[in-house]
Amino acid sequence: MLRIITDGAADVPAVWEKEYDIDVIPINIQFGEKTYLQNVDLDTEGFYKLVDESKKIPKTSQPSPHQFMEFYKKIAQKGDTILSIHVTSKLSGTYASAVAAAEELKNMFKVVPFDSAGGSLGLGLMCREARKMDRAGKSVEQIVKYLEGVRDRVCIILTLDTLEYARMSGRIGTLSAALASLLNVKPIAVLKNGMVDMVEKVRTRKVALDRVIEMAVEEFGNQSIYLGIVHARDIASGNALMAEAKKRLNTKETVLTDLSISLAANFGPGTVGLVLYPVE
Numbered sequence: 186m187l188r189i190i191t192d193g194a195a196d197v198p199a200v201w202e203k204e205y206d207i208d209v210i211p212i213n214i215q216f217g218e219k220t221y222l223q224n225v226d227l228d229t230e231g232f233y234k235l236v237d238e239s240k241k242i243p244k245t246s247q248p249s250p251h252q253f254m255e256f257y258k259k260i261a262q263k264g265d266t267i268l269s270i271h272v273t274s275k276l277s278g279t280y281a282s283a284v285a286a287a288e289e290l291k292n293m294f295k296v297v298p299f300d301s302a303g304g305s306l307g308l309g310l311m312c313r314e315a316r317k318m319d320r321a322g323k324s325v326e327q328i329v330k331y332l333e334g335v336r337d338r339v340c341i342i343l344t345l346d347t348l349e350y351a352r353m354s355g356r357i358g359t360l361s362a363a364l365a366s367l368l369n370v371k372p373i374a375v376l377k378n379g380m381v382d383m384v385e386k387v388r389t390r391k392v393a394l395d396r397v398i399e400m401a402v403e404e405f406g407n408q409s410i411y412l413g414i415v416h417a418r419d420i421a422s423g424n425a426l427m428a429e430a431k432k433r434l435n436t437k438e439t440v441l442t443d444l445s446i447s448l449a450a451n452f453g454p455g456t457v458g459l460v461l462y463p464v465e
């Protein structure tokens with residue numbers, strides 16, 4: 186049997202987890218001396234509440250190889266194949282932990298770690314497509330070949346509403362450095378080919394949302410795509426962005442979901458954006 190695993194940097198709608206049998210290994214979230222497991226003992230709203238109360242951004246860390254080993258053993262049976270699809274290795278050590286765990290358990294399971302070079306709903310869509318292929322009788326090798334072909338074309342375009350989380354987290358590299366001296370701007374960040382870069386900055390929220398859609402059109406034109414809308418505590422902006430994007434893009438299917446805690450910790454509430462996934 187094929188088990189499909191991803192991590193807490195993925196945005197996987199709850200209905201997909203059940204419908205497509207996707208297991209999510211949680212990230213570690215540390216507030217002061219206390220460590221939580223994402224969506225096990227701290228959900229998204231609880232995370233924002235703790236940030237509001239403490240005025241601090243928690244540290245997040247990838248699951249350790251030991252945590253991966255225990256998770257694999259919990260969800261799989263001896264002889265199963267595990268396709269472990271993870272957030273970009275350029276920004277997280279999650280993939281490396283999966284690789285280490287795979288080596289330790291090679292006599293128990295066939296574990297196939299895969300670096301998505303992305304995150305968020307792009308990861309969720311990869312997992313869903315992998316399960317569809319599995320149910321259509323494709324081998325894990327065929328699924329990996331498909332994922333390798335699609336990952337360089339998945340694009341995530343986000344606009345931030347506040348710079349405070351980016352400043353406090355200090356984990357966005359070029360983004361936090363570029364924003365160090367800026368106030369009252371709405372940056373636009375792109376996650377593509379494994380890296381997050383601030384590509385533009387504008388003065389108003391409306392202009393930022395319009396520009397996100399323009400960039401999507403520039404990237405995909407009239408190509409058929411799966412369209413994901415992600416938002417961090419701002420469903421109104423998410424719905425507005427979806428309505429406008431559906432007018433401008435050739436969407437086969439659309440889905441709206443919350444931005445995961447691991448990304449929200451770096452980007453902050455009010456972040457909203459598009460996940461563009463080409464239809465094969």
